[in-house]
Amino acid sequence: MSESLILRPGAVALPQWRAILDGAALALDPAALPAVERGAHAVEAIVERGAPVYGINTGFGKLASVRIEHDDLATLQRNIVLSHAAGVGEPMPAPVARLMMALKLASLAQGASGIRPQTLALLEAMLQRDVIPVVPAQGSVGASGDLAPLSHLAAALIGVGEAWHGEQRLPAAEALQHAGLAPVQLGAKEGLALLNGTQFSTANALAGLFAIEDAFRAALVAGALSTEAAKGSDTPFDPRIHALRGQPGQIIVADALRALMAGSLIRESHRDDDVRVQDPYCLRCQPQVMGAALDVIRAAAQMLHTEANGVSDNPLVFADSGEALSGGNFHAEPVAFAADMLAMAVCEIGSISERRIAMLVDPALSGLPAFLTPRPGLNSGFMIPQVTAAALVSENKQRAYPASVDSIPTSANQEDHVSMAAHGARRLLTMAENAAHVVGIELLAAAQGCDFHAPLRSSAPLEAARTLLRAQVPTLQEDRYFHPDMLAATALVRSGELVRSVGMALPGAETAL
Structure with missing residues (x-):
């Protein structure tokens, strides 16, 4: 060993x-x-x-x-x-x-x-x-x-x-x-x-937390790359904007997105004389949405860290006094709330990612060929992967109903209020997997969009991410069997390889614990 x-x-x-x-x-x-x-x-x-x-x-x-x-x-x-x-x-x-x-x-x-x-x-x-x-x-x-x-x-x-x-x-x-x-x-x-x-609920909630953290970090990379694909602006990531609001997650995410795009020639190519005044929310409001998700993830992480290090047995034995005291530490309400918070966060991670995919496949919004294919009509390109992303996002919305607001009496009404933390925690891994698929599809779409800007290149971190993807998934020239491409991209999200490829630390669940 x-x-x-x-x-x-x-x-x-x-x-x-x-x-x-x-x-x-x-x-x-x-x-x-x-x-x-x-x-x-x-x-x-x-x-x-x-x-x-x-x-x-x-x-x-x-x-x-x-x-x-x-x-x-x-x-x-x-x-x-x-x-x-x-x-x-x-x-x-x-x-x-x-x-x-x-x-x-x-x-x-x-x-x-x-x-x-x-x-x-x-x-x-x-x-x-x-x-x-x-x-x-x-x-x-x-x-x-x-x-x-x-x-x-x-x-x-x-x-x-x-x-x-x-x-x-x-x-x-x-x-x-x-x-x-x-x-x-x-x-x-x-x-x-x-x-x-509460160890069953806590174990499932922690596993969900870690998988959601992976999807969150990968979504920052995919979101920055989508901004490049759409020739969006990095002005919304200016630190002065976020300092005025003061939300900590928002400030951190804006810093990360700005660092991911730093040095991009794609960005420089349209910095001046761009007739567009503002980007769609899915690009412009990334710090606000993903920053709020980060704050929620970190709050849930704090609650789960405390629970994982506590004692939730009953009765509890106090050896110094020789007493066994009956209480209610077994009640998993903190875990239920943490799981519900994580469910909302992962919903939003997937939701704004899907909106960026939808933007990229729409030439009226992105300025790119329809459905990101060089020959639309003969080829469908990214038409159905966007549909798949939409389906997964809606599935996550349906799963996100708060478990903690439910209760049902048990044990002949002796145990008359319960947390439903197990339900809330158990769904998180599936929801995180759904979000990872959505972010994987966005990664494919964003890389494809950037391919249309050649020979212009993005920043060093984003080009490293694109190189990693292209080592497994070539540019889509003509329609082909799409499923393996999506599996490969999702694997990069799930494994953390995508995030490691950019060579910089991205924010996650870590707190001052």
Whole structure:
């Protein structure tokens, strides 16, 4: 195994969560273990005292008033895992499930959940040996925690259900055996500690955040290139304009667009005596739209960073006083709001990108050949890729209805207000993929538009991006099978290659965390 990322509970940065999603090896900071041991000892003391404490020696949810005898405590914890593993639908993507496991590991390792060191060690070993539970993606309402999906995670630890081991999908007990591991018998409170929390919603929201960040940065490059293709002006990116408004994201985006276009001969070719006074909004208002999206992305990132480093179990064990306090940290309202914010942002990233595509294919607006083909009529050029972009944008609009405003009572009205964070977070990867396709189509259209301006060239950063694209997708001279071109362009967006090609830092979700 390569050198491990050290997981320090309560202090994990967003780039580290992203690295874990991408498959980085990890190890729990040993400095966390004393707190874990103190929490486990506190649970043992509560059991010995015998006073009723929720989740330790009582039933769950509406059954919290049912007292459980000492000899049945281990059975109670196994039963909650088995009964709550009630998810349906396709499995969540294995990388996202892996991130969910790491989030759970970091939460439990803060010592407030009463987990035993040996149970925590098994979860860590599963991550290190690539044993990833198969987790049905549907079934959580985002409170009381992500119960169903996290129960499927917990089930794998006791050898029940299914798990991936590498590329193999196996019964969980077999997956553990192949990895040289053995199932654990859960102690008091451990089943509840494993399945209570917001880690499913948070993992999906973080995965969506990272994919949306990739689409956002690529859209800055594509938007600048579209401005060049339409022979648009960089005057709207003048810093004096944005300083007067003061919106931070707007200022940052204007700076980035101005830097992307700096030194362009295409821009210089029409700087003087251009009869056009103002460009369409899709060009002129890029700083305002994309800047607002950036501010929203960063606000959501801050909320998710906090959630990922917190403890969302219930009850919470305070070893210093020997108490277990019932509360509501499992309620995923912060994640629901963050996911809704990200959904709106990715909608707008795709929406303004599609408007630039529509502008470029319209000769009345762009001054370019109709549908960006040298021989329109005989060839349809970019006619239908623009339709595809429009379809994807509308699909994202339909998906963007806020999940956080919905609620439905559960557990016989004991759990009477829920966040629906799981729904809000789960849609984000699909929405980000839709936006990546739209930005990929814009990249193709913008590069094609710039080809018509030869021998004039754009700026060094944008020419580097165009060279990267043209290494895989040649200029469209005559109609050809378009689908592979679109897949190639989307791959450049999704992988980050397009952004890296410009050789300059572009803004994203990073904040002063």
